[in-house]
Amino acid sequence: MAENNEKTTMSRRRFIKNSSYVAGGAIGGGVLGTVLGRNLLNDNQGTAPKESSGDSSQNFNRALMYFTREKDFNILSQATERIFPEDDNGPGAIALGVPFFIDHQLAGAYGHNDREYMQGPFYPGSDFQGYQTRLKRHEVFDVGIQAMDRESQKEFDASFEELEGEQQDQILKKLQDGDVELKGVTSSTFFELLRSATIEGAYSDPLYGGNGNMEGWMMKEFPGNYMSYIDEIGEEEFITKEPKALRAHISTQ
Amino acid sequence: MATELEKVEIVTVGVGWTGGIIAAELAKEGAQVVGLERGKGRSTEDFQHIHDEYRYAIRYELMQDLSRETITFRNHRDERALPMRQLGSFLLGEGLGGAGVHWNGQTWRFLPYDLEIKSKTDERYGENKLGDDYTLQDWGISYDELEPYFYQFEKTAGISGEENPKGAPRNNPYPTPPMKETPITQRFKDAANSLNLNPFHIPSGNLSETYENPDGETINQCQYCGFCERFGCEYGAKSTPNMTVIPTALGTDNFELRMHSNVTELMYDGDTVTGVRYTDLQTGEEFIQPADIVVLTSYVMNNVRLLLNSGIGRPYDPETRSGVIGKNYCYQILPGANGFFEEEKFNTYMGAGSLGAAVDDYNGDNFDHSDVDFIHGGVAAITQTGQRPINNNTVPNDTPNWGAEFKSQSIKYYHRVLAVGAQGASIPHRNNYLSLDPDYKDIFGQPLLRMTYDYTEQDRKLHNYLSEKCAEIVREMGADNVEPREISDHYNIVPYQTTHNTGGVIMGADPDTSAVNNYLQMWDVDNLFVVGASAFAHNGGYNPTGTVGALAYRAAEGIKKFREENGQLVQGKRSSKQV
Numbered sequence: 001m002a003e004n005n006e007k008t009t010m011s012r013r014r015f016i017k018n019s020s021y022v023a024g025g026a027i028g029g030g031v032l033g034t035v036l037g038r039n040l041l042n043d044n045q046g047t048a049p050k051e052s053s054g055d056s057s058q059n060f061n062r063a064l065m066y067f068t069r070e071k072d073f074n075i076l077s078q079a080t081e082r083i084f085p086e087d088d089n090g091p092g093a094i095a096l097g098v099p100f101f102i103d104h105q106l107a108g109a110y111g112h113n114d115r116e117y118m119q120g121p122f123y124p125g126s127d128f129q130g131y132q133t134r135l136k137r138h139e140v141f142d143v144g145i146q147a148m149d150r151e152s153q154k155e156f157d158a159s160f161e162e163l164e165g166e167q168q169d170q171i172l173k174k175l176q177d178g179d180v181e182l183k184g185v186t187s188s189t190f191f192e193l194l195r196s197a198t199i200e201g202a203y204s205d206p207l208y209g210g211n212g213n214m215e216g217w218m219m220k221e222f223p224g225n226y227m228s229y230i231d232e233i234g235e236e237e238f239i240t241k242e243p244k245a246l247r248a249h250i251s252t253q
Numbered sequence: 254m255a256t257e258l259e260k261v262e263i264v265t266v267g268v269g270w271t272g273g274i275i276a277a278e279l280a281k282e283g284a285q286v287v288g289l290e291r292g293k294g295r296s297t298e299d300f301q302h303i304h305d306e307y308r309y310a311i312r313y314e315l316m317q318d319l320s321r322e323t324i325t326f327r328n329h330r331d332e333r334a335l336p337m338r339q340l341g342s343f344l345l346g347e348g349l350g351g352a353g354v355h356w357n358g359q360t361w362r363f364l365p366y367d368l369e370i371k372s373k374t375d376e377r378y379g380e381n382k383l384g385d386d387y388t389l390q391d392w393g394i395s396y397d398e399l400e401p402y403f404y405q406f407e408k409t410a411g412i413s414g415e416e417n418p419k420g421a422p423r424n425n426p427y428p429t430p431p432m433k434e435t436p437i438t439q440r441f442k443d444a445a446n447s448l449n450l451n452p453f454h455i456p457s458g459n460l461s462e463t464y465e466n467p468d469g470e471t472i473n474q475c476q477y478c479g480f481c482e483r484f485g486c487e488y489g490a491k492s493t494p495n496m497t498v499i500p501t502a503l504g505t506d507n508f509e510l511r512m513h514s515n516v517t518e519l520m521y522d523g524d525t526v527t528g529v530r531y532t533d534l535q536t537g538e539e540f541i542q543p544a545d546i547v548v549l550t551s552y553v554m555n556n557v558r559l560l561l562n563s564g565i566g567r568p569y570d571p572e573t574r575s576g577v578i579g580k581n582y583c584y585q586i587l588p589g590a591n592g593f594f595e596e597e598k599f600n601t602y603m604g605a606g607s608l609g610a611a612v613d614d615y616n617g618d619n620f621d622h623s624d625v626d627f628i629h630g631g632v633a634a635i636t637q638t639g640q641r642p643i644n645n646n647t648v649p650n651d652t653p654n655w656g657a658e659f660k661s662q663s664i665k666y667y668h669r670v671l672a673v674g675a676q677g678a679s680i681p682h683r684n685n686y687l688s689l690d691p692d693y694k695d696i697f698g699q700p701l702l703r704m705t706y707d708y709t710e711q712d713r714k715l716h717n718y719l720s721e722k723c724a725e726i727v728r729e730m731g732a733d734n735v736e737p738r739e740i741s742d743h744y745n746i747v748p749y750q751t752t753h754n755t756g757g758v759i760m761g762a763d764p765d766t767s768a769v770n771n772y773l774q775m776w777d778v779d780n781l782f783v784v785g786a787s788a789f790a791h792n793g794g795y796n797p798t799g800t801v802g803a804l805a806y807r808a809a810e811g812i813k814k815f816r817e818e819n820g821q822l823v824q825g826k827r828s829s830k831q832v
Binding site for chain 1: 301302304305306307311312313318319320322323326327328332333335336337338339341433434435436474475476477478479487598599600602603604608637641642643646654655656657660661664667668692693694741743744745746747
């Protein structure tokens with residue numbers, strides 16, 4: 001096994017000590033300049049937000065692989081925004097591309113539980129025995145999103161998309177508490193999938209379609225993919241670094 | 254119809270740390286060894302794009318594909334066990350090198366107290382301090398007997414460390430010096446010193462400097478990139494079987510490695526094991542590989558399951574307390590305390606899997622247990638393993654886990670939380686055990702392993718004690734707000750805790766109460782060795798791999814002896830006190 005020639009691929013180390021992010025280049029206008037102040041939900045085709053980068057080229061990746069109805073996608077989008085809202089720190093789930101991240105994940109191995117044990121028989125199980133539904137994750141999202149809208153009609157006589165933020169939160173809280181009747185799965189199972197997928201979309205490498213322009217990482221001051229901190233790990237002060245995604249690590253194109 | 258292959262001398266079931274060590278040691282002796290590994294091959298070149306938290310740490314790319322096989326789980330015997338449908342509490346490895354690829358590298362020696370825990374506890378605190386339900390046993394080997402094997406593993410892996418004043422005594426220093434001191438480890442040490450504790454750097458399998466081991470394999474210097482646990486190392490700077498024993502075995506020309514080879518049965522004639530049955534997962538073809546010696550070197554779960562599915566050994570029955578296979582399944586508890594710092598930020602995104610500092614003052618029998626109603630303890634440590642953003646969203650206890658407050662608090666504290674955690678020893682209980690599931694099957698139609706496990710009173714008391722000790726250290730470190738961890742009502746299979754599962758094929762001196770002797774040779778089947786943490790008679794207060802490595806070298810020596818002498822290598826001491 002050739003194990004020893006990896007160091008030649010190490011990227012050049014770049015870091016900015018104790019500084020805020022420098023505007024320009026791949027970082028665009030930074031978090032505040034491009035994201036805050038825009039009415040995200042009404043911007044461009046209902047809920048589909050523009051990229052938060054200054055790059056004006058089209059992102060063909062921001063289209064639907066899984067969802068068939070835009071209404072379902074819009075409900076999902078608004079729910080993720082309540083879970084991870086835009087605030088003084090920076091963009092929320094929609095501007096980061098989280099709804100597209102979830103859509104794309106549901107279309108693949110994650111959504112179809114490819115690496116999970118899905119043989120029956122199925123029983124509800126205790127709180128300590130974990131995921132026990134016969135539904136795959138994409139089906140759980142289907143029934144969960146339908147139930148959100150049904151519950152909104154029941155409680156507020158309006159679609160989930162039309163509710164005020166706090167009303168949406170009430171519906172989400174009910175789901176989280178397991179108080180909404182879903183077919184084949186508990187509403188708390190659905191909510192936990194939705195909640196964790198939202199966080200995953202906010203902070204995963206931008207190659208998956210979320211964490212738009214690495215702004216999830218920038219809010220958290222996580223620098224992403226650096227090859228070495230050996231010369232900095234002994235430093236007393238906090239070191240802020242320009243983030244790098246895996247895209248910067250591929251050498252072929 | 255299975256194709257019967259030509260007989261070989263030794264076959265190992267699984268090629269991770271234990272299979273790799275057995276293969277390297279025996280192939281160097283000139284024995285013909287075949288390693289059957291059901292996963293795929295991988296090496297450092299496969300890890301060039303490893304800095305991907307989502308793919309590896311969240312979706313578990315390097316871990317076991319549960320669609321083929323999982324375990325079932327229940328807390329109590331009167332409950333219906335249900336499949337662990339997705340990974341959570343622990344992360345089973347899969348593929349060449351096994352969990353040895355994505356481990357953190359923290360490499361300890363269990364304490365002399367651990368190996369003779371029953372005798373030493375009775376001696377100091379009187380007979381049966383915990384009561385009859387705790388099935389505490391000696392391991393059938395003393396620390397002094399095991400010491401050279403610990404060192405052999407440390408030399409192979411190049412472990413970086415320094416003297417631990419309260420640890421197991423060493424005859425030699427570590428092969429390489431400890432990892433770097435950081436502001437975080439220094440602050441822990443300062444606090445520990447002012448509390449009159451004895452801090453030191455965690456012994457590490459991420460190496461402080463480039464190292465060539467006695468077999469001529471080179472491990473590189475760690476770069477502290479912060480992607481270690483759940484990941485492979487793109488530098489070849491983490492000690493893994495793939496960097497050490499596997500290339501050593503392959504270099505002898507006496508070792509043949511067969512990938513995608515899933516063993517489904519040990520061929521047993523009631524007296525000896527004649528070989529193994531396996532399926533090539535890529536072609537679906539079934540083979541029988543005859544062998545003089547079979548070495549079971551898969552993870553704890555499959556070591557137990559293969560024995561039970563092959564009808565080898567006496568299954569443990571918690572009702573009658575008879576039998577041994579599946580007995581003394583143990584885990585660990587994870588007490589600790591989170592410290593929130595309002596004014597300071599730390600470079601917690603940098604790190605390495607074994608970077609950290611620890612104290613052993615609350616481990617084993619290093620403190621007097623006369624006035625407490627539990628035994629043992631655990632190592633208390635601060636680690637700087639590289640906090641990645643999806644998995645690290647620690648917020649104060651009263652914070653909701655979604656919404657505006659969650660977002661702002663999780664961002665605020667991302668670099669402002671330091672935690673001290675303990676690995677609490679797990680003491681065996683008669684009701685915690687492994688057996689075959691009556692309902693659920695794997696892709697071959699064979700019964701899954703069923704785990705019956707819950708926390709004990711001992712666990713709860715130890716947890717409270719250690720969490721408070723950890724909180725004292727975090728307070729001394731200057732945290733503005735300190736929150737000790739609490740233990741849940743029952744053991745939960747969902748949230749990640751630790752991949753330190755042990756027991757089920759335990760070692761001991763008495764064939765009535767243990768499954769293997771102190772060479773890890775089955776008492777009931779002379780030519781079958783069962784190697785791994787499955788041999789632990791209880792789980793100690795450390796990461797287990799250092800002790801697993803030592804036991805694998807001990808087993809390798811046993812196999813060498815067996816090639817000369819045949820028969821049982823150890824005279825069993827039957828007490829028949831507990832049958």
